[in-house]
Amino acid sequence: MVKIILDCFGGDHSPEANVEGGLLTLSRFPDLHLILTGDEARIRACMEGRSYDAARLEIVHAPQVIGCEERPTDAIRLKRDSSMMKGLMMLRDRDDIAGLVSTGSTGALVTGALVRIGRLKGVIRPAFCPLLPTMTGGIVGICDSGANVEVDAAMLRQFAIMASLYLKNVYGVQEPRTALLNVGKEAEKGDAIRQEAYRLLQETEGLHFVGNMESRDLLGGGYDVVVCDGFSGNVLVKTTEGTALELLKKLKKDIYSRFVYKMGALLMKRMFAEEKEFMNYQNYGGSVLLGTSKVVVKGHGSSKAPAVAKCIEQAYKMETGGLGPRIEAALARYEHYED
């Protein structure tokens, strides 16, 4: 049985979307056991009239909710009875629980995970690894996308190793093509950290390092993993999402500006719906936190039920794919880079 905690509060559509996503996943994976945290009465209200395997579902009452504007350190200290912190504490204390999924505050989740459950052996710092769809129908993982605004070369190498194992063991990508985000393709581009990281990545056995990548090539389909500091990774992911969203919005507005365009769009209705689905990041799951001692998946704050279900599925596959032990084994080979 794979036991996963689902933090039911903190997202824009919580607890409804979270509970619905939870029940959806429960029906799909017969060996999945879910522990829902949050206000019990409100969670029960969301479950009313639905059928599910009650033997594989627990609710743990946690009346507090962490807001997105709260300082992570305050949240951890003052909101021990929140759905997220209670979840993280249970994750730490109970050996039978594999992971936690949350759509709540990113900052509180990262800080809370570091303080409460700690890192896998050998990991300097955990890092976020969200996925984006490529134009060739694949996916690309970006690591780190925001957990560490400052990094060094040894950390970048660890991000590469962890993300590469993630793509391989959870998504079945054999030999993930791994690149370093940089301002140009040449080995000597970027600052001293990037130049050292390039050398480290080149000499890392078991890693399929393909060199530097320029951000304009992200969606082209030539890469499976992109390694970067959390600041520029955050810019990379949010710019891609933002540009796609703004362009689709502009297209829609322009279509409504003339009758003949509306007629044309009518013929292309299905195509436009498909484009919209294609660029909907909710279809590609959450941003997994790589390197924590147990599985942690952060769903987008605006996640609806299918997106929450995707996040739980990711957590489930990270656990059944043995990602944690694989990361520890891989890093043990480079133990002189441990802190």
Add this chain to the structure above:
Amino acid sequence: MVKIILDCFGGDHSPEANVEGGLLTLSRFPDLHLILTGDEARIRACMEGRSYDAARLEIVHAPQVIGCEERPTDAIRLKRDSSMMKGLMMLRDRDDIAGLVSTGSTGALVTGALVRIGRLKGVIRPAFCPLLPTMTGGIVGICDSGANVEVDAAMLRQFAIMASLYLKNVYGVQEPRTALLNVGKEAEKGDAIRQEAYRLLQETEGLHFVGNMESRDLLGGGYDVVVCDGFSGNVLVKTTEGTALELLKKLKKDIYSRFVYKMGALLMKRMFAEEKEFMNYQNYGGSVLLGTSKVVVKGHGSSKAPAVAKCIEQAYKMETGGLGPRIEAALARYEHYED
């Protein structure tokens, strides 16, 4: 008379596009004088059969060309007879020349400009400031977008001051809304440099600082100037261009996948052409280098004649708008940040 040097080599479509763009601008601005650098015979061949005011056009023979793959420091040292270096040397030596436009190697241009013509008084480091179109029909300047991969807070403040003056005096944007690129909106987001820059920007008189900006909001129309280090600025600009380009490519491919979509697209032909034009960065001019003692504009390597013309127009307006003296005057108020 405003004298500007046009480096006719180094771009993908040079010298043809450069010469054509030059003649185009010459006919538009009666007090513009152009000095074309490069292989004289090839430049003359491009001009054959065209009419122009010969009194306002010089050609200076420079047989060498700097390739994009050459190391900037080598290029400066070894290619003194290149169209770019000869141009920069003339810019340094002749008081009557205001600026230089090039579509050649970015690295060689930045390094060459720093070594040959130097900085305006008070400027720590010059920075690139390209423009992107916003969804509300405006433009947004991103500074720095690649000249400085490492920065400090004082540099970021200077980028804000310079870019803000650029938007105001060249594009007529009154009170440019200036934001700091960060991983979140709150003042305490980002690393120590970002946090200090936030404080400096807040206390800078004459600057309309509106706080941190997340990259997903770049195109929304809420900002006129975005300040960032050259690494994340490069990621910001290239990700935007790359995402837009890939999406338009995908749309085109999908349209051709079904007959009914092709019919629909036929009705929307004009709209799609407009979208393509809207996202064509060539329409928004080059990336100007702010902070050098004379005007330097870098056109995209793939620039065609209209894009080259846009770059010359930018250089012309930077000079006639008195941007250099304005930057020096503004920085003089914060002289404790000079190096």
